[in-house]
Amino acid sequence: MRQRLRIFVSSPGDVTAAREIAALTIERLAQDYARFYKIEPYLWEFEAMAASGHFQDSIEPPSAFDVVVLIVWSRLGTALPERTEIREYRGIDGRAPVTGTEWEFEEALQAAQKSGAPDLLVYRSRKPAPFDTHDPKHPSILTTQTASRSSRSSSRP
Numbered sequence: 689m690r691q692r693l694r695i696f697v698s699s700p701g702d703v704t705a706a707r708e709i710a711a712l713t714i715e716r717l718a719q720d721y722a723r724f725y726k727i728e729p730y731l732w733e734f735e736a737m738a739a740s741g742h743f744q745d746s747i748e749p750p751s752a753f754d755v756v757v758l759i760v761w762s763r764l765g766t767a768l769p770e771r772t773e774i775r776e777y778r779g780i781d782g783r784a785p786v787t788g789t790e791w792e793f794e795e796a797l798q799a800a801q802k803s804g805a806p807d808l809l810v811y812r813s814r815k816p817a818p819f820d821t822h823d824p825k826h827p828s829i830l831t832t833q834t835a836s837r838s839s840r841s842s843s844r845p
Contacts, residue, residue, distance in 0.1 A: 690722075690723070690724060690725055690726045691724065691725050691726070692725070692726045692728065692754075693725045693726065693727045693728070693754050693755070694728045694730060694752075694753040694754050694755070695714050695727065695728065695729050695730065695753065695754065695755045695756075695757060696730045696748070696750045696752075696753040696755070696756045696757070696792070696796070696806070697710050697711065697714075697729060697730065697731050697757045697759070698750060698756060698757065698758045698759070698788075698789055698792040698793060698796075699758065699759040699760065699765075699789060700760065700761075700763040700764055700765035700766075700787070700788075700789045701763065701765065702761050702762055702763045702818075703759045703760065703761050703813065706759045706761075706811070706813065707731070707759060710729075710757055710759060711729055711731055714727060714729040715729065730748065730753060732746075732747045735747065741772065741773065741774065742768070742769065742772045742774075744768055744772075744775075744777065744788050744791070745772050745773075745774040745775060747788075747792075749795055750792045750793075750795050750796035750799075750806065751795055751796055751798070751799035751805075751806065753796075753806050754805065754806055754807065755806055755807045755808075755809065756792070756793070756796040756806045756807070756808050756809070757809045757811070758789070758792070758793050758808065758809070758810045758811065759811045759812075759813075760789065760810070760811070760812050760813070761812070761813035761815065761817070762813075762817035762818060762819070764787045764789045764790055765787035765788045765789040765790070766787055766788055767785040767786070767787055768785055768786060768787065768788055768791055769785070770784040770785060777791050778791075779791070779794050780794045780797065780798050793808075793810075796808055
């Protein structure tokens with residue numbers, strides 16, 4: 689019997705091409721290792737979403753997967769509400785609001801710290817951002833600064 693390996697791909701909207709490459713790579717790995725593993729990619733855009741609630745509530749929590757792949761560049765995504773009927777969306781340190789990408793990363797990180805799973809793979813593009821990263825009024829800057837502080841503090845041993 690083949691072992692099941694579920695891979696969650698998390699990213700904001702500014703890395704669409706990298707996200708597509710990740711999906712194709714996972715599909716290729718699934719083909720190449722099909723004799724040994726049943727590799728299943730999970731990308732929210734291929735999942736059914738309930739129109740009656742918040743879109744993030746329809747996405748399975750990253751902690752339910754074996755591997756979480758985070759792809760980032762110049763943005764961290766859209767801020768989530770603090771709470772919905774399904775979940776509370778806060779950072780590991782209790783801060784709110786957080787973006788969907790931040791919440792997915794930190795939810796997986798917290799599970800990994802507690803139980804050793806999922807494995808986290810983080811990929812960051814080093815290309816110059818398409819906007820002035822020194823402009824404190826740009827909406828992406830505020831989110832990025834918040835997330836940078838969060839990831840630095842939550843990744844310390």
